[in-house]
Amino acid sequence: MNGKGAGVGKQMIEFRHLRYFTAVAEELxxxxxxxxxxxxxTPLSRTVRDLEERLGVTLFVRNPVAWL
Structure with missing residues (x-):
């Protein structure tokens, strides 16, 4: 064990990432x-995009007309 804890080599997910993700998921x-x-x-969208980058997945498909 190197004493650095879980997530070594990865960026940690912050509470605000989860809070904002939940709000967008519920409100669509x-x-x-x-x-x-x-x-x-704008900062909400940036934070959700940051979460997607940290996780390495697309959480929302952005479409100016409708959600996919």
Missing amino acids: NFHRASERVYIDP
Whole structure:
């Protein structure tokens, strides 16, 4: 054991990532989710994209017309 704990070599997921992801998943809309967590839509979207990059998966398919 190197004493650094879990996630060595990976970026850790922060609570805000999960909070914002949950809001978007429940609202299915970045604008409504941003109002729910009291943050502007742009940083909310950036944080969710950061979470996707940290996990190495696409969590939401972004489409300006409809959610897929």
